[in-house]
Amino acid sequence: MPNDDILLRIGASLRELFAGVLPGPDAVDVAMYFVALIACVALIFTNAVILILAERKVAGFMQSRLGPHRLGPYGMFQTVADVIKLLTKEDYRPQGVDKWVWAMAPVVLFVPPVMVYAVLPFGKNLVPVDLNIGIFYFVAVSSVATIAFLMAGWGSNNKYSVIGGMRAVAQMVSYEIPLVFSILGVVMLTGSLQTSVIVEKQSGIWFILLQPVAFVIYLIAAAAETNRMPFDLVEGESEIIAGPFTEYSGMRWAMFFLAEYASLFAVSAIASTLFLGGWHGPSFLPGWVWFLGKTYVMIFVFMWVRWTFPRLRVDQLMALCWKYLIPVSLANILITGIGIFAYRAMGG
Amino acid sequence: MLKEYFGVLLFAGVAAIIPLAVFAVSYLLSTKKDTPEKGLAYECGMDTRGETWVQFKSGYFLYALIFVVFDVETVFLYPWAVKFGQLGLFAFVEMLIFIAILLIGYWYAWKEQVFRWK
Numbered sequence: 001m002p003n004d005d006i007l008l009r010i011g012a013s014l015r016e017l018f019a020g021v022l023p024g025p026d027a028v029d030v031a032m033y034f035v036a037l038i039a040c041v042a043l044i045f046t047n048a049v050i051l052i053l054a055e056r057k058v059a060g061f062m063q064s065r066l067g068p069h070r071l072g073p074y075g076m077f078q079t080v081a082d083v084i085k086l087l088t089k090e091d092y093r094p095q096g097v098d099k100w101v102w103a104m105a106p107v108v109l110f111v112p113p114v115m116v117y118a119v120l121p122f123g124k125n126l127v128p129v130d131l132n133i134g135i136f137y138f139v140a141v142s143s144v145a146t147i148a149f150l151m152a153g154w155g156s157n158n159k160y161s162v163i164g165g166m167r168a169v170a171q172m173v174s175y176e177i178p179l180v181f182s183i184l185g186v187v188m189l190t191g192s193l194q195t196s197v198i199v200e201k202q203s204g205i206w207f208i209l210l211q212p213v214a215f216v217i218y219l220i221a222a223a224a225e226t227n228r229m230p231f232d233l234v235e236g237e238s239e240i241i242a243g244p245f246t247e248y249s250g251m252r253w254a255m256f257f258l259a260e261y262a263s264l265f266a267v268s269a270i271a272s273t274l275f276l277g278g279w280h281g282p283s284f285l286p287g288w289v290w291f292l293g294k295t296y297v298m299i300f301v302f303m304w305v306r307w308t309f310p311r312l313r314v315d316q317l318m319a320l321c322w323k324y325l326i327p328v329s330l331a332n333i334l335i336t337g338i339g340i341f342a343y344r345a346m347g348g
Numbered sequence: 349m350l351k352e353y354f355g356v357l358l359f360a361g362v363a364a365i366i367p368l369a370v371f372a373v374s375y376l377l378s379t380k381k382d383t384p385e386k387g388l389a390y391e392c393g394m395d396t397r398g399e400t401w402v403q404f405k406s407g408y409f410l411y412a413l414i415f416v417v418f419d420v421e422t423v424f425l426y427p428w429a430v431k432f433g434q435l436g437l438f439a440f441v442e443m444l445i446f447i448a449i450l451l452i453g454y455w456y457a458w459k460e461q462v463f464r465w466k
Contacts, residue, residue: 026351033355037362088377095387096400107367114363118356129355136426137356157400158389170408177418184422187429246390251374255367315465318411322463326418326454330447333425337432337440 005286007126011035036128040117048261049079055303062307089250094157097247101155106248106255109148113262115141120269121195123279123287134195135187138270139180142225145263146172149234152244152256164243167314168234172225174321179221181329182214185336186274199278206277213332215275217325219301222267224321226260229306233314268298410462414454421450 011032018031053068053076060067068075093102119134121127131137146169153165187193189210190201208215224231235243245256272278272294279287312320389396428435428443457463 029351030354030358033358037359040359041362041366087374088379089374090379090381091371091374092386094389096389107364110367111360111363114366115356115359118359129352129359131352131356139422154401156389159391159396159400162400162402162404166404166408170411173415174411177415177422180422181425184425184429187426188432191430191433193426193430241390241392250378251370255370318463318465322411322414323458330451333429334444334447337443340432341437341440 005123005288007123007286007288011126033129036118040114040128044114044117044258044262044265047265048258049083051261051264051299052079052082052257054299055306058300058303059307062304083254086251086254091250091252094247096157098155098157101151102157102247103252105148105152105155105244106252106259108151109145109259110255110262112141112144112148113259113266116263116266116270119195120266121199121273121278122291124196126279126288127196130194130196133193135183135193135198135270135274137193138195138266139176139183142263142266143172143176145225145259148259149244152248156244156247158247160240160242161244161246163240164234164236164246167236168227168244171227171231171233171317174318175221175224175231175325178217178321178325178329179225181326181333182211182217182221183274185211185214185332188333188336188340195273195278199273199280202277203280206275206280208275211275211332211336213328214336215271217329217332218271218274219305220320220325222271223302223305224317226263226267226302228264228302230309230312231317232311233317236311264299264302265295268302269295271295271298407465414457414462417450417453421446 014035015028015032018028019025022028022031056078057067057075068078071077071081093099116138118129119127119131119137121130127134149168149172150165153161153163153168156162186198186207189207190198192198192201223229227234235245240246245253248256269291272291276294276298278294279291281287281290281293389400424446425443428439432439
């Protein structure tokens with residue numbers, strides 16, 4: 001029911017509106033990119049507010065306590081109040097920091113997650129920028145975040161920050177390999193890197209059933225890439241204070257968390273694109289509702305993992321990646337290849 | 349085609365402007381009180397000693413070196429995976445050989461205990 005989809009209808013009417021004002025179809029397309037961009041940014045900001053509260057509530061219930069409950073019903077306005085507080089906090093630059101590197105790190109960290117939103121297939125014909133190299137673009141762009149962590153760590157002139165920054169690089173660089181390899185299995189099945197095509201090919205069967213190993217590897221590697229709990233050695237608040245964020249205050253500090261939740265949503269959305277069938281679902285709800293629903297389920301899984309497992313040691317972290325995940329993900333590629341040939345030989 | 353990358357560029361540009369705009373709002377609202385204690389590097393309350401920007405443990409850089417090898421491999425593997433359906437058995441065997449060569453290096457690194465954190 002594409003015509004009943006409210007977002008598509010808004011998009012179509014906006015397109016008509018732009019077509020009346022702007023010269024040529026290219027200008028209209030660019031205007032539509034801009035509209036999608038504004039929608040994505042709005043999604044990122046609302047999501048951060050909702051997810052921080054959700055994270056605290058989930059943590060509360062998992063540890064048999066209430067979580068925030070004072071401001072508004074069920075503590076609903078807690079994060080809003082936190083944002084207002086952070087806006088009025090002093091933005092202090094400590095002495096001896098590498099001025100430009102330190103100041104630009106939160107900005108650089110915020111850019112890659114926002115760029116990833118460009119290829120998220122929110123629904124049929126609801127991809128902000130439907131690149132034909134979509135998933136490869138996700139891999140390429142999201143790895144830029146490593147630089148931002150190193151900038152923050154090295155620029156802060158704080159020993160804990162340097163340790164945190166170095167850990168960030170070692171961890172994110174290592175876990176990028178299993179992440180990329182786990183996506184490869186899906187790419188082999190679809191023969192396309194375009195996110196909308198990958199979802200389209202899952203109309204019959206979701207790839208989690210064909211690629212269960214890749215799904216698990218993707219989950220682990222994505223948790224490590226976003227520096228979430230079993231892999232939060234970068235932050236490691238009980239060892240190195242806050243890692244690269246130690247010397248930041250006010251909104252600069254908040255920007256790190258905004259980026260973290262933006263990328264948490266992005267990796268969850270990519271997981272539902274690659275493995276959970278994206279916008280496919282029973283047709284009584286529009287596709288984007290299914291997509292968001294699956295994404296929030298994935299986010300809940302990440303939160304569940306975060307509040308269940310203790311932090312890894314750095315040697316365990318490296319051993320898990322290099323001695324287990326990489327061989328298993330390579331084997332998964334080979335088995336997928338053999339499986340595709342066997343399927344064809346049987347006349348499929 | 350080029351138009352789509354202009355869209356991506358738009359995303360990158362606006363994504364860089366947003367934090368700066370937020371910092372500007374925060375600058376207008378925030379308190380500004382300079383005291384010498386605030387400027388110290390945070391180190392659990394003690395005065396900081398010695399140089400921060402020192403030579404660092406070489407173990408981290410070994411991982412970075414092996415990463416480069418695997419990263420180059422992914423650049424080859426992605427086009428291969430996209431065209432896997434059309435290319436047939438020959439390409440599959442060829443990729444097996446390619447991965448096998450890589451695995452020799454990987455095995456060597458394992459044998460030399462690069463992956464053991466010291």
